[in-house]
Amino acid sequence: MPRAPLILALATLMAGAGPRPAPAWRNASWLNAEKPVTLESLRGRVVLLNFWVFTCYNCTNTVPSLVDFDSKYRDQGLTLIGIHTPEFPPYSGEHDKGNVQRALERYHIRYPNTQDNDSKTWDLYGIRAWPSFVLIDKKGRIRYEGAGEFHVGDGSYQLWDSRIRELLAEQ
Amino acid sequence: MSGWRRGARVGALALALAGCSRARNEPAPLSLRVEPATAETRLLLVAAPGWKINARLKPALEIANGEVIRFDAPHLTPDSAYFADVPWATIPGRPQVVRGILRASVCAAGEKVCRAVTMEVKTET
Numbered sequence: 001m002p003r004a005p006l007i008l009a010l011a012t013l014m015a016g017a018g019p020r021p022a023p024a025w026r027n028a029s030w031l032n033a034e035k036p037v038t039l040e041s042l043r044g045r046v047v048l049l050n051f052w053v054f055t056c057y058n059c060t061n062t063v064p065s066l067v068d069f070d071s072k073y074r075d076q077g078l079t080l081i082g083i084h085t086p087e088f089p090p091y092s093g094e095h096d097k098g099n100v101q102r103a104l105e106r107y108h109i110r111y112p113n114t115q116d117n118d119s120k121t122w123d124l125y126g127i128r129a130w131p132s133f134v135l136i137d138k139k140g141r142i143r144y145e146g147a148g149e150f151h152v153g154d155g156s157y158q159l160w161d162s163r164i165r166e167l168l169a170e171q
Numbered sequence: 172m173s174g175w176r177r178g179a180r181v182g183a184l185a186l187a188l189a190g191c192s193r194a195r196n197e198p199a200p201l202s203l204r205v206e207p208a209t210a211e212t213r214l215l216l217v218a219a220p221g222w223k224i225n226a227r228l229k230p231a232l233e234i235a236n237g238e239v240i241r242f243d244a245p246h247l248t249p250d251s252a253y254f255a256d257v258p259w260a261t262i263p264g265r266p267q268v269v270r271g272i273l274r275a276s277v278c279a280a281g282e283k284v285c286r287a288v289t290m291e292v293k294t295e296t
Contacts, residue, residue, distance in 0.1 A: 055228035056285040057252035058278065087228055087276050087287040091239055094228075129284035149283035 019141035022047075022134070025083070025114070025121040031101055033112040039140060042079050046167040047136040048160075051083045051116075051127045053094055054103035058149035059131040063107040065152050069164060070111045076168050077138070082113035085122045087130070133160065137167045200277045200286075205269065205294045211261045214294075216242050216275065223253040225276035225285055230258060232292070234271035242275075253278065269294045 024039045039047070050066055052059035070080045082104075086094035093099050095117045104113060116122055125134055128147070135144040144163050150156035200222040204215040214232065218224050230242040242258035262269065273290045 053285075055225065055276065057225065057227060057250065058283050058285055087285065088231060088274055089233075091231070092228060129282075129286050131284065147284050 019137070019143050022136045022140050022142050023124045025116075025124065027083075027114040027116055027121055029097060029115040029117070031097070031104055031113045031115075032110060033114075037079075037081060037112050037114070039136075042136075043140055044077075044138050046073075046078045046138060046164060048078060048080050048164065049083055049125070049134040049136070050080065051085055051122060051125070051130060051132040051134075053085055053087055053130055054100065055087060055092070055094055056130040060103075060107060061149045061151065062131050063109060065150055065157050065160075066111070067108055068152055069161070073164055073168060074111075078164055078168060080111040082109065082111065083116050083121050084113055085116040085119055085127070085130070090117075135160075135163055135167065138170060143167060199288070199290065200279070201273075201275055201288060201290070203273060203290075203292055203294060207265050208261075211263050212265055212269065213259055213261050214240075214242070214269070215257050215259045216273075217257055218277065221280045223248075223278045223280065224258060225252065225278060226254045226258075227252060228276040230260075230273065230275035232260060232269075232271050232273050234262070234269065267295065 022039060028036060030036050048066075048069065050062075052062075054060060066080055069078065074080075084100050086092065088094060095115070097115060100113065100115060103109075114121075131149065132147040133145065134142055137143045146160075148156065150160070200219045201224070202217050202219070204217055206213045206215060216224065216230050224230060226244075226247050232240045232242070234240065240260045240262060242260045244254045244256035244258040246255040247253065248255050270293045273292045275288050276285050277288055278285050
């Protein structure tokens, strides 16, 4: 098959597939939440997942932007969830719930966070680097994904901000 | 660190890259150098050009006996996030072979993300 029609056929197939459903996480350990937060319970809300770890400078540099999103859009239907995924084995201290709690306090994080100590949710979403982001629409579909540090007001911040507003505006 | 480095003989090194758990199929951003000294062996973790090593999560060598050795360096970048010098660790004596799992958190310049690298290492001094 010639290359151009093949590419066109693949593109058509991909376009027809549309956004894929977000996989349901099953993490048991949560902070800033009275009980485990499920994807099912968030249907009707826009969800921004942030895969991070407190030992990652790029992650903690991005937290002020996420705190800002939470402050601006929580009441409008955005739920931010931190997925705290360690880089190293437990000797690093990244698996320790007390250490994660102290990091939440240090960076003024009030949105729910879960410990992904076995990296199951990381693997479920095919994440490869810290920090990473997955934006899920009100129907539970993955609409945007990305990675990398950003700061309040910069280009990446504005891009994520516009994506959040776009999904909040949808029915 | 430069004082001892000048006088040390760089040992033969066999580095086996068994896989980078989070950066698979990408060139190794790190290499390990072995420099035998008088009473101990020094291991230096060298970042490839364009890569930085996260100092908030000190690199670790998990050696065969279960011991974990952490790498460190006296100088950090101004933001205290990365090593400004080559981080190093020491192991006692002069073993003929050092074998273990090396872990490091690395960041590529301009990419603004951290990646975890896991390498199986076997060094001959």
